[in-house]
Amino acid sequence: MESPKSSPSPSSASTPFPCPLNPSPGLPGEFVWSREGPGPLDLVPALDVPVIDLGGFLRGELEETSRAIELVRAACMAHGFFQVIGHGVDLSLIDAAYDATDRVFGMPMSRKVGLRRKEGTFWGYSYAHSDRYSSNLPWKETFTFGFEHNQAKSTRGVVDYFADMVGRDFVHVGWAYQKYCEAAKETGLAIMELIAMSLGVDRGHYSRIFKEGSSIMRCNYYPPCEKEEETMGTGPHCDPTSLTVLHQDGVGGLQVLLDGMWRAVTPRHDAFVINIGDTMMAMTNGVYKSCLHRAVVNKEKERRSLALFMCPPEDHLVAPPPDLLLTTTTKDDDDDDGKVRKYPDFKWGQMLRFTQSQYRADVATLESFINTVSNQTPPKSR
Numbered sequence: 001m002e003s004p005k006s007s008p009s010p011s012s013a014s015t016p017f018p019c020p021l022n023p024s025p026g027l028p029g030e031f032v033w034s035r036e037g038p039g040p041l042d043l044v045p046a047l048d049v050p051v052i053d054l055g056g057f058l059r060g061e062l063e064e065t066s067r068a069i070e071l072v073r074a075a076c077m078a079h080g081f082f083q084v085i086g087h088g089v090d091l092s093l094i095d096a097a098y099d100a101t102d103r104v105f106g107m108p109m110s111r112k113v114g115l116r117r118k119e120g121t122f123w124g125y126s127y128a129h130s131d132r133y134s135s136n137l138p139w140k141e142t143f144t145f146g147f148e149h150n151q152a153k154s155t156r157g158v159v160d161y162f163a164d165m166v167g168r169d170f171v172h173v174g175w176a177y178q179k180y181c182e183a184a185k186e187t188g189l190a191i192m193e194l195i196a197m198s199l200g201v202d203r204g205h206y207s208r209i210f211k212e213g214s215s216i217m218r219c220n221y222y223p224p225c226e227k228e229e230e231t232m233g234t235g236p237h238c239d240p241t242s243l244t245v246l247h248q249d250g251v252g253g254l255q256v257l258l259d260g261m262w263r264a265v266t267p268r269h270d271a272f273v274i275n276i277g278d279t280m281m282a283m284t285n286g287v288y289k290s291c292l293h294r295a296v297v298n299k300e301k302e303r304r305s306l307a308l309f310m311c312p313p314e315d316h317l318v319a320p321p322p323d324l325l326l327t328t329t330t331k332d333d334d335d336d337d338g339k340v341r342k343y344p345d346f347k348w349g350q351m352l353r354f355t356q357s358q359y360r361a362d363v364a365t366l367e368s369f370i371n372t373v374s375n376q377t378p379p380k381s382r
C-alpha cells in the first residue's frame, strides 16, 4: 500500500539539520554498501513462501489446523518465513498504523531529531542508525518503541509513551499503535501455538512464555533513492529476537536469502509476514531456522513497514523444551542420552544487550553471542 497521495511525503519535511537522507548531490559514501548491490527489484525471483490461512485454526477446526501445522513446519524448517492471512486483525487497524507512521515521519526534522534514541536506550527516532554506525548506513528512518504483552504489568503504555515523549498532539497516534500492537501480538501468540504443535510439544509452551514478554515495535520509513543499486534499506541480518510479525506496504522490497539467492517476499495487504528469529531458533534447538533477510529501496516510491519483534521476558532462560530434545535426537547424538543441546542456556536480556551495544545483527549474531557468553559465567537456572 502506497502512502495516500494527499499526505505530505515525510522526506520532504524541511529541516535546518543536516540529514544523511537528503543528500545533495549523489549518495554520501557512508550509504554505499561495499558488497554487491541488490539489483533491480524485478530481477529477484519471488520466495516460495506459503500463505497460511489462520481462520480455521482460530475457529478450532481440526482439518484446517492440521494443514496450518504442516505448512508452518515445512516453512520453518526450510527458511523460517511465511505469510498469514485470516488472522482476524481488522485491516482498518493496519491502515491506521500506517497513517500514524506517516504522521511520525512527517514531523519536521527538528522535532524528530529531538526524539532521537538516547545512548543506552532502545526507543525513539533514528535516521540511518547514524548514531551507532558510520559506514554501511541503511537508507531509512526508524521509530522504535516498546510494547508490554501483559498490559496489567505495563508501567507505561504506548499511548502514554507518545503523549509524554512526542507530545499531546500524538495521543491518537499512540492509540493507533497501541491497538495495532495488541492485535499483531495476538497473531504472534497464535503462531507460537502452531509452532509448538508443529514441533510436537505442549501447545501452550511458547505462548505462555511470550504472554509475559514484550515486543520491540519498529516503524521503518524508506525514502526513494536515486542510487537504489548502491545502497540498502535494511542491511542483511537475522533477527536476534524471537518471532517477527511484519506488515509491509504494497511497494515491495523485503528479500530473503535462500540457497545463495535473494528472493522477494511479495507484499499482500491482508497478510502479515512472519519469521523466526535467532532466539526462537535457540528455543527450538535449531530445528527451526532464523534466516538472513534485507530490504532494498527503489528510485520512485517511498516504502514503509511495521515490524513487531516479539521477545520473552528479559530474565527468561532461553532453552528448548525437554520433550523437544528427545524428538530431535539424531543417530550421532546417542552418546549424549538424546539430550544434545545446540546452544547453551542464556538469558534473553543478555542477547538483547549484546545486539544493542556490542554487535550489529548479521548472519552470525547467534554464533557470536554464544561464543561471547560461553566465555562468561553461565546464567543460573530459574
Ligand SMILES: O=C(O)CCC(=O)C(=O)O
Pocket: 218, 220, 234, 246, 248, 253, 254, 293, 294, 295, 304, 305, 307
Ligand atoms: O522493511 C522490511 O521489510 C524489513 C525490515 C527489517 O528486517 C527490520 O526492521 O529488521
